[in-house]
């Protein structure tokens with residue numbers, strides 16, 4: 107028999123009850139899965155909630171670190187039982203809206219990669235990055251459709267489209283998916299493909315990152331690519347208007363063997379940056395030619411003949427070394443990114459970009475880089491069968507990125523990015539590329555990647571799978 111105290115409960119009693127309740131709830135989840143479970147304040151919690159982008163400072167109510175798909179099923183069912191929202195994180199390269207108060211499923215322990223060299227496929231776990239897939243595929247003369255860095259997660263990248271250096275030749279990574287294993291918001295494990303649950307398969311190939319379930323494995327096609335002609339030509343930053351104008355006319359005339367970009371880069375004055383570039387600005391013509399070497403060299407020679415670059419790093423390259431093309435950072439950093447699709451690159455847009463991205467003499471740049479990737483080819487062709495149809499069929503994809511070295515400059519950096527986008531408004535299509543959206547902007551703008559009919563179709567699929575919208579931290583349909 108329990109005796110009740112006559113005194114009303116104090117705040118301390120409430121706090122104590124909350125802690126005991128939380129502890130028993132977490133213990134219940136721990137009992138259900140083989141992986142780790144963390145609550146706020148527990149050792150391991152901070153590590154499990156952090157990722158590549160250090161600006162993400164979310165405080166999930168509970169974090170599950172599943173080690174297999176059964177754990178994911180249990181974690182998702184637990185969230186349904188407890189009425190918790192669900193957010194997903196593999197590497198933290200592309201965080202959505204903050205996962206405060208949600209169950210965060212951190213997939214980073216699910217890193218299995220299996221290559222089938224005969225069928226030319228890779229089966230990849232939810233937490234695997236591109237590095238092991240590229241390395242193992244290259245041993246068989248094959249390549250996946252990774253992006254600018256092997257440090258990004260395969261599944262998150264693919265769910266958002268995935269535009270890499272083989273894009274114009276082979277399409278987006280989402281085009282190369284054969285099947286997904288996914289745990290739906292009610293905790294059902296499904297294998298979806300063109301012939302099994304084709305609607306869910308369609309939605310996940312570029313429209314469903316984080317919003318209609320947890321993908322536990324993906325089977326992707328591999329392509330016969332071993333050696334490429336790739337790299338960078340570095341021109342002075344002052345030449346940016348000239349180089350960009352030339353690129354705007356030159357790139358659309360090139361074969362689909364070439365995926366290229368022009369980048370105005372303000373290298374930060376950090377030790378990790380090679381001395382030749384540290385603290386300096388350059389206009390870079392970069393890309394990857396996935397055809398015969400002689401033709402690739404001839405295409406790049408057009409630039410060399412036009413103007414000798416300050417540094418010429420364009421050469422024959424084993425595709426295993428594809429990271430050398432973009433030289434992206436791998437250490438976690440506080441980064442901001444935004445994006446626009448453009449069908450043309452008129453002089454006025456180039457002037458806006460160059461004047462806003464190049465720092466005035468003696469000042470620190472607020473925008474780290476503006477990269478304009480040339481799309482079209484297989485990137486645009488795949489639009490007709492993809493949910494993110496208008497989010498991939500432009501001619502040029504602009505990415506603007508910044509680092510926020512100190513929280514005090516966060517607002518200044520954010521407004522520099524926003525004002526640059528605002529100034530470019532007359533020249534953009536209005537559609538966003540999902541993989542270059544983060545945080546609140548991902549929630550606010552992701553719907554713009556889909557045409558009206560596709561948005562309606564996605565909304566119907568979402569409503570059937572997640573009627574309570576508990577998976578609300580990824581792509582949002584507006």
Ligand SMILES: Cc1cc2nc3c(=O)[nH]c(=O)nc-3n(C[C@H](O)[C@H](O)[C@H](O)COP(=O)(O)OP(=O)(O)OC[C@H]3O[C@@H](n4cnc5c(N)ncnc54)[C@H](O)[C@@H]3O)c2cc1C
Pocket residue numbers: 157158194195196197198199200201202213232252253254255257258259260261262263264265266267268269270314315316317319320321322434435541542579580581
């Ligand atoms: C340095 C750098 C270079 C990049 N280069 C390119 C590039 O060349 N091309 C390109 O297209 N993109 C590029 N990106 C963008 C990148 O593809 C996206 O940020 C992508 O979302 C990262 O996926 P992730 O799993 O690594 O990141 P996370 O932040 O862990 O995940 C991103 C989002 O994907 C969803 N998600 C992740 N895993 C799952 C899952 N298992 N099931 C369901 N949803 C899931 C979640 O909504 C999550 O919020 C780059 C990003 C960075 C930081």
